[in-house]
Amino acid sequence: MPSFILKRVKKGCLPLFQCPRISLCSSKLVPNFPDSNQSSKVLESGLSSVLLNSTKNLSGSISTLANSSRFCSQNLQSLHSNPKIGIFAREFGTQAAVEPCTSDGLTVDGIVGSNWTILEEGEGDWKSHAAAIAQSIQVIKKRLQWKKLMVRLDLLSAELNKSDLWNDPVHASKISREHGSLMGKMKEVKQFEQELLDHIDMIKLAKEENDSELESESMEALLRMRRDSKDKELEALLAGEHDSCSCYIEVQAGAGGTESMDWAAMVMQMYKTWAQRRGYRVTIVDEMPGEIAGIKRATIKVDGEYAFGYAKAEIGVHRLVRISPFDSGKRRHTSFAAVAVIPILGDGSTHVQINESDLRIERFRSGGAGGQHANTTDSAVRIVHIPTGITATCQNERSQHQNKASAMAVVQSRLDQLEMARQAQMNAQHTQSLTEISWGNQIRTYVLHPYRMVKDLRTNYEVSDPDSVLEGDLDGFILSYLSTSLDKDEDEQ
Amino acid sequence: MMKLRLCSLHYGVRANIWRRPVSHYCSNSKSIISSSIEVKPKLPLYLRPPSFSTSLSELTKWHKWAKNLASSVGSSFVHLDNGPDSTLLQRELNWLLEDLLEVQHHSQILPLLKSGSNENADVAVALRVPLEDLYCAWRQRIEERRPFQYVVGCEHWRDLVLSVQEGVLIPRPETEIIIDLVEDVALKNNPKLAQGLWADLGTGSGAIAIATAKTLATRAHGRVIATDLSPVAVAVAAFNVQRYGLQDLIEVRKGSWFEPLKDVEGKLAGLLSNPPYIPSGDISGLQAEVGQHEPKLALDGGISGTNDLFHLIDGAASMLRPGGFFAFETNGEKQCKFLVDYIEKNKPDSFCNIKIVPDFAGIQRFVMGFHQ
Numbered sequence: 126m127p128s129f130i131l132k133r134v135k136k137g138c139l140p141l142f143q144c145p146r147i148s149l150c151s152s153k154l155v156p157n158f159p160d161s162n163q164s165s166k167v168l169e170s171g172l173s174s175v176l177l178n179s180t181k182n183l184s185g186s187i188s189t190l191a192n193s194s195r196f197c198s199q200n201l202q203s204l205h206s207n208p209k210i211g212i213f214a215r216e217f218g219t220q221a222a223v224e225p226c227t228s229d230g231l232t233v234d235g236i237v238g239s240n241w242t243i244l245e246e247g248e249g250d251w252k253s254h255a256a257a258i259a260q261s262i263q264v265i266k267k268r269l270q271w272k273k274l275m276v277r278l279d280l281l282s283a284e285l286n287k288s289d290l291w292n293d294p295v296h297a298s299k300i301s302r303e304h305g306s307l308m309g310k311m312k313e314v315k316q317f318e319q320e321l322l323d324h325i326d327m328i329k330l331a332k333e334e335n336d337s338e339l340e341s342e343s344m345e346a347l348l349r350m351r352r353d354s355k356d357k358e359l360e361a362l363l364a365g366e367h368d369s370c371s372c373y374i375e376v377q378a379g380a381g382g383t384e385s386m387d388w389a390a391m392v393m394q395m396y397k398t399w400a401q402r403r404g405y406r407v408t409i410v411d412e413m414p415g416e417i418a419g420i421k422r423a424t425i426k427v428d429g430e431y432a433f434g435y436a437k438a439e440i441g442v443h444r445l446v447r448i449s450p451f452d453s454g455k456r457r458h459t460s461f462a463a464v465a466v467i468p469i470l471g472d473g474s475t476h477v478q479i480n481e482s483d484l485r486i487e488r489f490r491s492g493g494a495g496g497q498h499a500n501t502t503d504s505a506v507r508i509v510h511i512p513t514g515i516t517a518t519c520q521n522e523r524s525q526h527q528n529k530a531s532a533m534a535v536v537q538s539r540l541d542q543l544e545m546a547r548q549a550q551m552n553a554q555h556t557q558s559l560t561e562i563s564w565g566n567q568i569r570t571y572v573l574h575p576y577r578m579v580k581d582l583r584t585n586y587e588v589s590d591p592d593s594v595l596e597g598d599l600d601g602f603i604l605s606y607l608s609t610s611l612d613k614d615e616d617e618q
Numbered sequence: 619m620m621k622l623r624l625c626s627l628h629y630g631v632r633a634n635i636w637r638r639p640v641s642h643y644c645s646n647s648k649s650i651i652s653s654s655i656e657v658k659p660k661l662p663l664y665l666r667p668p669s670f671s672t673s674l675s676e677l678t679k680w681h682k683w684a685k686n687l688a689s690s691v692g693s694s695f696v697h698l699d700n701g702p703d704s705t706l707l708q709r710e711l712n713w714l715l716e717d718l719l720e721v722q723h724h725s726q727i728l729p730l731l732k733s734g735s736n737e738n739a740d741v742a743v744a745l746r747v748p749l750e751d752l753y754c755a756w757r758q759r760i761e762e763r764r765p766f767q768y769v770v771g772c773e774h775w776r777d778l779v780l781s782v783q784e785g786v787l788i789p790r791p792e793t794e795i796i797i798d799l800v801e802d803v804a805l806k807n808n809p810k811l812a813q814g815l816w817a818d819l820g821t822g823s824g825a826i827a828i829a830t831a832k833t834l835a836t837r838a839h840g841r842v843i844a845t846d847l848s849p850v851a852v853a854v855a856a857f858n859v860q861r862y863g864l865q866d867l868i869e870v871r872k873g874s875w876f877e878p879l880k881d882v883e884g885k886l887a888g889l890l891s892n893p894p895y896i897p898s899g900d901i902s903g904l905q906a907e908v909g910q911h912e913p914k915l916a917l918d919g920g921i922s923g924t925n926d927l928f929h930l931i932d933g934a935a936s937m938l939r940p941g942g943f944f945a946f947e948t949n950g951e952k953q954c955k956f957l958v959d960y961i962e963k964n965k966p967d968s969f970c971n972i973k974i975v976p977d978f979a980g981i982q983r984f985v986m987g988f989h990q
């Protein structure tokens with residue numbers, strides 16, 4: 126994966142790492158995870174290095190078991206006497222038939238299996254670093270859905286090797302694009318793995334020959350890798366096909382009138398600040414205000430790399446419990462807001478072809494004779510895609526033409542999404558159903574009264590400071606969701 | 619007939635604009651435009667230099683005041699004459715702020731203003747007009763019902779931002795569709811028309827002419843003549859043409875309908891117009907923004923509203939070359955039917971493929987066709 130992505134991810138996540146509140150809250154979380162083994166793993170590798178500090182005592186069980194398993198056989202080893210070449214020699218080689226290993230047969234799984242103590246970065250010997258890196262590599266593979274990835278790559282390679290492939294150029298370029306992208310991901314991990322093993326070889330060699338300079342160089346390199354591996358873990362959370370896309374975020378108020386409309390506006394505000402803090406560009410596409418307060422519905426466009434990858438974690442129904450500011454009786458109210466997230470596919474992707482005659486374009490608010498009779502700055506339009514019933518409105522641009530273009534872009538993205546969902550069903554592949562949010566699908570509860578807490582019902586991640594969350598401090602929720610959902614996936618394989 | 623030499627107009631206009639004292643921004647909105655020969659287009663707010671400074675707290679104070687004034691309207695204007703409600707006025711207020719502040723400061727200052735927080739109160743903010751003028755401008759918007767577009771001096775139309783001022787009709791969203799007709803009907807049916815000469819009669823701000831020239835330029839080397847009887851319209855249209863750097867493709871001429879086009883008779887590839895079409899009797903009942911502020915010359919189409927439309931239909935056959943395209947905007951279904959009947963009865967051999975096209979509100983709005 127190109128290094129700029131790495132940098133961006135790193136930068137984008139810094140506030141989380143540095144936020145002491147999150148680290149505090151998160152460490153409280155541990156007991157909430159249903160499976161404590163899994164929870165420590167998720168927290169340790171998934172959330173941040175700050176979390177690592179707070180949880181290391183939980184997971185750092187010391188084991189003196191010798192590395193007893195997984196030596197490579199001698200003949201395989203000879204294949205790798207020069208580790209820099211070899212693995213990717215085959216043309217569309219995909220399946221890792223041979224596992225990379227050190228000259229004495231140590232593999233990544235082997236390292237993890239030996240349960241070397243993982244100490245803090247500043248302490249410890251090479252084994253501590255190597256164990257931390259190896260653990261990261263396992264997490265990364267899990268998140269990339271390694272086994273599926275290999276199967277898919279084999280499938281794509283087989284397609285690519287067909288002689289009649291280019292008879293259908295659209296299909297062919299789609300296949301070769303996907304192959305290239307998956308191949309890139311696979312190679313990157315493999316290279317990282319190989320690098321680790323190389324450094325281990327180097328250190329062993331240096332020790333044998335008492336070359337202290339070489340030894341400290343290699344230690345340095347391991348330390349660097351250990352730091353990089355944390356970024357790569359995060360990066361691997363966002364490896365989905367459309368994760369790097371910009372997106373639309375839509376919020377709709379549930380039943381309950383002003384109460385819910387106010388809540389919907391708060392939720393929308395939360396996403397606006399979240400996105401802005403992450404450095405994304407936010408534009409309001411459509412906003413339907415409530416009669417008294419809040420919004421009935423609104424759509425924003427979030428522009429920037431990985432906007433969809435993160436925001437997709439927010440799809441579902443958000444529930445608020447509070448003393449209503451609109452209730453003179455000061456009673457407790459529960460309100461709901463639904464959130465949908467739609468990726469905006471890049472130019473490289475295939476878009477659903479839209480037939481002009483399938484569209485009905487309407488002035489959103491009209492009335493009167495129009496034309497020269499009326500001077501209004503309201504040029505909202507609604508576009509209806511008749512065959513699917515998909516509609517989109519835009520009213521925040523200053524010309525009708527621009528409103529139409531924005532609404533059209535929303536229609537396009539919704540149709541693309543529908544098509545993606547359809548294809549995913551056909552391939553029986555995992556996909557989130559993004560199109561229709563059912564009000565039963567509650568993902569998170571925000572309680573302002575009688576106690577204060579925000580809790581994600583999918584991950585049990587919770588914090589005790591709702592204000593910070595409503596001010597856009599969502600990364601903890603998002604990352605914990607992404608990591609747990611990916612771990613779950615792999616287990617289901 | 620008078621031809622304006624655009625180049626010389628450009629420099630003259632520019633020099634004058636930049637020297638114009640700023641207080642003119644808030645000039646009396648009801649001033650009568652004299653028909654003096656040299657009309658100086660006003661520089662829209664968003665193009666003015668940000669040379670005035672105020673504190674964030676002063677600006678916040680103004681913003682709160684303006685918001686309150688907007689919400690006090692409620693839907694009273696809607697009931698009165700189908701005018702704007704307070705939601706719309708709030709949106710206009712946001713746009714006013716966008717035009718007022720430098721673009722690179724939008725993302726910091728606009729959220730602060732909207733939240734109304736008292737943080738950073740003494741931060742200095744650069745404005746394009748003095749703060750006092752803003753009070754006056756927003757009062758004019760609400761109390762005098764001065765159109766928002768005259769207040770900020772521009773209208774966003776299609777992908778253009780056109781300068782407008784008192785004396786020039788503010789282009790309407792409906793009219794945008796004329797350009798779709800040019801692209802999707804005229805040029806699709808007959809791509810050669812893109813190389814020809816087009817005319818926009820009664821060009822006002824130059825909207826139709828500029829958008830047409832831009833679409834022709836993406837295909838071939840077509841040119842456009844834009845005409846108007848109003849000297850203000852001619853000056854403003856020329857200014858807008860200049861702003862889009864289209865002076866080589868668009869010629870602005872002053873005169874009544876076909877009169878300034880005698881030299882191109884029978885040569886036009888396309889003829890477009892949104893002529894005045896409101897029946898005289900309806901003028902007094904118009905929404906205040908329109909009736910009290912926009913020029914009658916741009917609205918009043920005679921007793922039935924069709925005087926100018928019939929005049930245009932009558933001239934079209936002799937102005938258009940064979941295969942040439944025309945599209946006119948009308949007051950609605952009744953006028954559309956009138957025109958089509960008229961053509962079918964009186965000029966059955968002159969035109970073909972006559973069609974009525976609705977706007978996005980579903981009102982039969984346009985009549986179009988081709989010269990045989």
Ligand SMILES: C[S@@+](CC[C@H](N)C(=O)[O-])C[C@H]1O[C@@H](n2cnc3c(N)ncnc32)[C@H](O)[C@@H]1O
Pocket residue numbers: 497787788789790793819820821822823824825826845846847848851873874875891892893894895915916917
């Ligand atoms: C409804 S406005 C249309 C302006 C512009 N084309 C638009 O769509 O925004 C009609 C225009 O016709 C112009 N006009 C009125 N009588 C005219 C005449 N006799 N000859 C030429 N233009 C005339 C007015 O000055 C006005 O600019």
